[in-house]
Every structure is written in C-alpha cells, then in structure tokens.
Amino acid sequence: MSDSMEQLVREFERFPGIGPRQAKRFVYYLLATSAQARATLSTLVERVGEEVKQCALCQRFQSGGREMCSICADKSRDKTSLLLVEKDQDIIAIEKTHLYKGHYFVLGGVLTLSGKGVIREDFLVRLIKQKVKEGLSEIIMALSATSEGEHTSDYVRTLLAPYRTHVRISVLGRGLATGTELEYTDEQTLSGAILNRKEF
Numbered sequence: 001m002s003d004s005m006e007q008l009v010r011e012f013e014r015f016p017g018i019g020p021r022q023a024k025r026f027v028y029y030l031l032a033t034s035a036q037a038r039a040t041l042s043t044l045v046e047r048v049g050e051e052v053k054q055c056a057l058c059q060r061f062q063s064g065g066r067e068m069c070s071i072c073a074d075k076s077r078d079k080t081s082l083l084l085v086e087k088d089q090d091i092i093a094i095e096k097t098h099l100y101k102g103h104y105f106v107l108g109g110v111l112t113l114s115g116k117g118v119i120r121e122d123f124l125v126r127l128i129k130q131k132v133k134e135g136l137s138e139i140i141m142a143l144s145a146t147s148e149g150e151h152t153s154d155y156v157r158t159l160l161a162p163y164r165t166h167v168r169i170s171v172l173g174r175g176l177a178t179g180t181e182l183e184y185t186d187e188q189t190l191s192g193a194i195l196n197r198k199e200f
C-alpha cells in the first residue's frame with residue numbers, strides 16, 4: 001500500500017465501530033470509484049465541518065449558524081431538568097418518547113474501563129454551575145446500559161458531588177437490556193426507563 005493509502009486506512013480505523021479490515025475496504029472502494037465522487041466526498045467533509053457547529057450549551061451539533069440549538073433556545077422547556085446522554089443521536093431517541101420536556105447535555109462519548117475516552121466534563125461543569133443558579137433541580141443520567149456507560153455514570157456522579165445539595169441525580173430505570181445503546185432502544189422501553197428513573 002502507498003503512504004496515502006495507509007494513512008487513509010488509519011483515519012478510517014478511528015471511526016466508531018470500524019476495524020482495520022473494514023477501513024481497508026473503504027479505501028479500496030474509494031479507489032474504485034470515480035475521481036469526481038472522491039472530490040465530492042472530500043468537499044462534503046470540509047463543508048460539514050464549516051456549516052455544522054456545536055450548541056454553546058448542550059454541545060450537540062446543529063446547522064444554521066446559531067449559538068444555541070432549537071431545544072436550548074426553547075423557552076417552553078423545563079429549566080429544572082437536565083438529561084445527560086453520550087451522543088447526539090440519543091437525544092433524538094429520547095425526544096421520540098415525548099415524555100421528557102427538560103434540557104440536555106451531550107457528553108460526547110464514554111470513558112472506557114482502561115481509562116481511555118474523553119467526555120466534555122469542563123463544559124458540563126460550567127453548564128451545571130450556570131443552571132443551578134437558574135433553578136436546576138434534577139440531573140438524569142441517560143447513558144447506555146454497557147459497562148462503559150455505567151463506568152462513565154459513576155465518574156460523572158463523582159464530578160457532580162459538589163452540586164448534590166441543590167440537585168437530585170437520577171439514573172434511568174431498569175428495562176434497558178444490558179449491553180444496549182440508548183440510540184437503539186425502542187420508544188416503549190425508553191419511556192419506561194425514564195418514568196422509572198431512580199436516585200443515583
């Protein structure tokens with residue numbers, strides 16, 4: 001393989017759920033496609049980075065150049081509740097239940113048991129400090145029912161310890177099958193998990 005092929009394979013390997021074999025398949029696919037298709041793809045990759053920005057509050061990705069996303073800017077939403085998820089897609093899953101009317105924060109990932117992974121903890125602490133002043137009374141941890149999700153919830157709970165006098169911390173109730181990601185949980189199960197949340 002040429003240098004650029006090897007580099008591209010390594011870049012694809014960084015994608016979630018993609019191993020070395022799949023990364024190579026992507027590269028060979030790109031080689032087999034037309035020069036124009038490759039150019040379109042590379043332009044789109046650049047453009048998405050320019051057009052889509054993170055919401056200053058919840059950190060989810062949004063287009064339109066606004067500072068705040070539509071949920072954070074919605075004054076009719078419940079300011080006393082903040083729900084923590086791993087990724088943007090989890091918000092879509094929760095919104096589909098029509099049960100939750102509060103605000104969100106996207107951690108941006110999970111921490112692995114071996115100490116890898118990054119979450120947006122500085123943004124989170126800053127947001128919670130601000131929201132406590134605005135009347136925040138509950139933080140709901142809605143992470144995946146995986147060992148990484150649980151490990152991350154434990155870590156975040158420690159991080160939020162100083163705010164426990166003002167804020168109740170709860171976790172989604174049982175019902176989420178072990179090993180499932182929130183994104184792939186059906187609406188009914190997710191609704192049950194929200195309604196049956198418990199003190200954490």
Ligand SMILES: [Zn+2]
Pocket residue numbers: 055056057058059060068069070071072073
């Ligand atoms: Zn937002």
